[in-house]
Amino acid sequence: MLETRNVCAAYGPLEVLKDVSVQFQEGRLTAVVGPNGCGKSSLLKAIMGFLPVSAGEILLQGKSVPSIGRRKLARKIAYLPQDCFCPDYMTLGELIELAGFSRYSLVGGPTERDRQLFKDVLHTVGLADRADFPVNKLSGGQRQRAWIAMVLAQDTNVILLDEPVNHLDMKYQFAILELVKELTVNRGKTVIAVLHDLNLTTAFADEVVLLRAGSCVTSGPVGETVTAQNIEQVFDFRTQIFPHDGRLVCLPELSASTAVS
Amino acid sequence: MTRRALFIWSALPLLLVVLCVHLFSGISLASLPGSMDAVLRFEAQSYEQAVLLFQRMPRALIAAYVGSVTAASGFVLQSLARNPLASPSTMGVNAGAALFLVAGALIFDIGVVFQGVAALVGAVIGFLSCVAVSRIAGRQNDPRGLSLILSGALVSMLFTGITNALLLSDPARRSDFLNWVTGNINHAYIDRLELFWWIGVLSLCTFVVLARPLTLILFGSEKAASAGVNVPLVSRLAFFAAVLGAGSAVAVCGPIGFVGLIVPHIVRPIMGSNLVVAIPACMITGTIVCLLADLFAREALQPFVLNTGLVMDLLGGVVFVIIVKRFYLSPKVRGANV
Numbered sequence: 001m002l003e004t005r006n007v008c009a010a011y012g013p014l015e016v017l018k019d020v021s022v023q024f025q026e027g028r029l030t031a032v033v034g035p036n037g038c039g040k041s042s043l044l045k046a047i048m049g050f051l052p053v054s055a056g057e058i059l060l061q062g063k064s065v066p067s068i069g070r071r072k073l074a075r076k077i078a079y080l081p082q083d084c085f086c087p088d089y090m091t092l093g094e095l096i097e098l099a100g101f102s103r104y105s106l107v108g109g110p111t112e113r114d115r116q117l118f119k120d121v122l123h124t125v126g127l128a129d130r131a132d133f134p135v136n137k138l139s140g141g142q143r144q145r146a147w148i149a150m151v152l153a154q155d156t157n158v159i160l161l162d163e164p165v166n167h168l169d170m171k172y173q174f175a176i177l178e179l180v181k182e183l184t185v186n187r188g189k190t191v192i193a194v195l196h197d198l199n200l201t202t203a204f205a206d207e208v209v210l211l212r213a214g215s216c217v218t219s220g221p222v223g224e225t226v227t228a229q230n231i232e233q234v235f236d237f238r239t240q241i242f243p244h245d246g247r248l249v250c251l252p253e254l255s256a257s258t259a260v261s
Numbered sequence: 262m263t264r265r266a267l268f269i270w271s272a273l274p275l276l277l278v279v280l281c282v283h284l285f286s287g288i289s290l291a292s293l294p295g296s297m298d299a300v301l302r303f304e305a306q307s308y309e310q311a312v313l314l315f316q317r318m319p320r321a322l323i324a325a326y327v328g329s330v331t332a333a334s335g336f337v338l339q340s341l342a343r344n345p346l347a348s349p350s351t352m353g354v355n356a357g358a359a360l361f362l363v364a365g366a367l368i369f370d371i372g373v374v375f376q377g378v379a380a381l382v383g384a385v386i387g388f389l390s391c392v393a394v395s396r397i398a399g400r401q402n403d404p405r406g407l408s409l410i411l412s413g414a415l416v417s418m419l420f421t422g423i424t425n426a427l428l429l430s431d432p433a434r435r436s437d438f439l440n441w442v443t444g445n446i447n448h449a450y451i452d453r454l455e456l457f458w459w460i461g462v463l464s465l466c467t468f469v470v471l472a473r474p475l476t477l478i479l480f481g482s483e484k485a486a487s488a489g490v491n492v493p494l495v496s497r498l499a500f501f502a503a504v505l506g507a508g509s510a511v512a513v514c515g516p517i518g519f520v521g522l523i524v525p526h527i528v529r530p531i532m533g534s535n536l537v538v539a540i541p542a543c544m545i546t547g548t549i550v551c552l553l554a555d556l557f558a559r560e561a562l563q564p565f566v567l568n569t570g571l572v573m574d575l576l577g578g579v580v581f582v583i584i585v586k587r588f589y590l591s592p593k594v595r596g597a598n599v
Contacts, residue, residue, distance in 0.1 A: 074489030
């Protein structure tokens with residue numbers, strides 16, 4: 001299990017995480033939700049060790065994450081940054097192969113087992129016929145699936161995704177999150193994803209962490225955390241939240257001036 | 262992929278053909294078997310065999326060394342600086358090596374071995390000055406490493422200016438160095454190759470071992486670190502190997518400009534950005550380019566022999582313009598390409 005205990009972190013004088021304590025459940029999809037600049041990405045960066053933690057602990061199976069070496073950590077946690085760019089002319093097959101770096105020896109390459117895994121991964125994301133295709137020539141939705149494939153090829157139990165459905169249209173947003181959800185259900189992966197859309201969150205996430213101004217307002221199962229009261233507290237914004245077809249739906253309330261009579 | 266397959270199948274045969282032309286052009290076919298014998302036994306029994314053994318073979322070896330090491334270093338520097346204009350000649354490495362070698366020879370009267378050491382030290386100092394100037398100019402806000410290239414140009418100009426001043430101040434001995442300072446593949450430099458070849462071999466081995474982590478760094482340092490790369494260590498090792506490798510090439514035959522700049526741009530569209538395949542491709546292509554440049558320098562304007570460095574500068578100048586146009590002046594064209 002991945003856990004943060006009273007984590008504080010700052011970019012210079014700017015405090016971005018204040019006393020954040022969250023337990024991320026194994027085999028579940030946890031959505032990290034909050035307004036822009038509330039520290040969602042910073043939380044993932046702190047877990048990965050890209051943002052120095054000034055106080056508190058980050059534990060993976062009871063072991064302090066910063067004490068785990070880069071190579072070893074790469075076999076336990078995979079991370080997809082918010083804006084990924086791929087070097088020109090790189091093919092999808094090469095991208096996937098690079099992801100297994102932490103398992104290769106100094107001069108060795110992928111083993112037979114790795115190659116089988118890469119095949120499975122491409123099949124899982126539905127790009128099995130695209131291995132020799134340059135990543136930068138894939139469509140937006142395909143490219144996002146390519147990044148997910150790179151993360152999967154790292155073959156870790158924990159996966160951190162920073163806004164994995166940004167810049168995608170509705171159809172691809174659902175397709176990507178369905179794929180991610182499937183990973184938790186069928187393969188027992190622990191996924192932590194930064195999401196913006198509350199309706200996507202309630203549709204796919206098992207657990208939610210609500211952040212506001214660097215502090216964790218509340219966390220827990222979707223049904224208990226996503227309430228009109230909590231959402232208003234976090235976003236300063238009134239919503240109606242009601243169950244529909246077995247999941248919660250968030251409907252923002254329009255302000256009086258913009259409401260159509 | 263087809264372009265890639267074509268390259269993989271044709272690169273080595275092409276290298277072999279260029280090498281044969283380089284070695285045997287002008288030598289009559291009838292004497293070829295005997296010439297081969299001379300090569301294998303290191304004994305010359307005729308004028309032609311002596312030319313082959315003591316002029317062309319050394320030139321070919323130097324061309325192979327300079328071409329492979331400088332081109333691979335250029336590819337690594339372009340990857341690390343994330344700038345298509347990065348290369349030993351644009352980042353102060355070549356100018357630094359030239360300055361220290363000339364200064365050492367003219368002021369302190371050092372011998373060939375220490376000239377080589379001076380060139381290596383100069384390469385490192387040239388590169389570090391380039392980094393220092395770009396830090397002062399604010400490299401932090403420069404994702405594409407442009408200030409690094411501009412500082413490189415600045416440092417190169419300064420160092421080249423001092424080198425020229427030193428040469429001008431010593432009319433008696435400057436002619437010894439004029440040939441070297443413009444960069445020349447010359448059989449006379451084979452003893453320098455004998456001294457310094459291992460440095461280039463070490464750099465190339467470093468590149469091969471670091472090829473995967475270096476490719477991952479292309480995705481950004483956070484993505485690379487999350488995949489298990491020790492980014493600061495790998496970057497430093499690679500910079501060091503690239504600078505020393507390129508410096509050793511300068512120590513052998515002077516700054517052959519632009520091999521490190523243009524060869525990566527020939528290789529990348531064909532083999533891609535993955536250093537695992539691009540480094541060997543750069544080594545082969547660099548060798549071919551240097552052999553061709555030397556062949557051209559030797560044969561084009563007979564009986565005059567051109568300076569290889571000048572031929573490469575001419576070629577490089579043209580490619581430089583194409584790169585600037587493609588990568589900097591027409592972002593839309595570039596956007597359509599990716």
